[in-house]
Amino acid sequence: MKNYRKLNIAEINQLTTQFCTAEDWSKINVVEGFSPDHITHTRFSGEIELGIFEKEMELPGGLKKKTGLYHVTLHNCSIGNNSLIENIPNYIANYRIGSDCFIQNVNLILTEGESCFGNNTEVSVLNETGGREVPI
Template sequence: MDEYRNLTPAEIQRLEQNGCSCDNWVRVFVKDRFDPSYVSKSHFSGDIRLGVFEKEFHLAGGLRKHSGIHCAVIHHCRIGDNVVIENVQNYLANYDIGNDCFIQNIDVLLVDGKTTFGNGTAVNVLNETGGREVHITDKLSAHFAYIYSLYRHRPQLIARMKSIIDFYCEKHASDRGTVGDHCMIVNVGYIKNVRIGPYCKITGAMKLKNGSINSNEAAPVYIGRSVIAQDFIISSGSRVEGGSNIHRCFVGQACELDHHYTAS
């Protein structure tokens, strides 16, 4: 809160002149160098934090686009510095958006209630009829999964491992999602209860629900055209594209899924 302040009357007037509205402007906080000129035709509700809009994005083909918020409905979000958010068909709700993100032409991005972002999802392994399920997390290792699935003759061990999973899931459960710094989300449909790591690029995906994307600067994740993913973990350095459809899946590091790959 120390670096944020309330809007001034002049800033509120400028925002309203730009076609913006708000349920209660008192609940909107901004940084000192906030410029309302770069916010237009948007509606705000809930507790809102807005950063500064001082940089331009250099896009393919030589196009330059200045950071700002245009044509969006934003509820209970924290927006970082130098972010582009525009053409949101429905709304953004309950997300912390990192710095230097580019979000354009999406349907909805929301967190609805407390969620574990895919952590704790039971995935069938070895025997597709069940009995050796592995409860995935975004910290799952091959060693842990091997023991958890193949040592069912050690019930006390399995119970202890399950308690570790449950503790981790509860620790990281939240009613707010995150989009890390330097993410690009363009031409995407439905995103609900998904935690998105920094430097992730999502273009043209159809539906992402209840998952974690473990992207980072050294090993970014790419999710491409027509992808549907539900109850999932996608590890760092992976690419999921080409209409792939994954349900209740753990995608390991540096994997590539393409050409309508399907797994559930």
């Protein structure tokens, strides 16, 4: 289990300057070593847990992007270390997203109530093999 702490005033001020908002800043918990440097234009509501964003992610085609949160709304979410989530016009709600994940250009991701897709079950949704993607 990870140890989380509350955001400090300097981190809240930096997030605000980077066009981030929160329904309640006291409901955002972060891991030790967290830095808000790579979180911009992000809205938070509900209970939020954030990891660190310190690595660069290489995408197919060789493009490199810094991990972080860019132009996204999160509600009741936990985001693992070094994930890249960007350009979510609507929101992501009630999800636990692991480390080293890449989510981009999705309108809405949400779950509520009971589900049939395995809540709290870790799965690999895509496997990259020899330059082509193969669904699992």
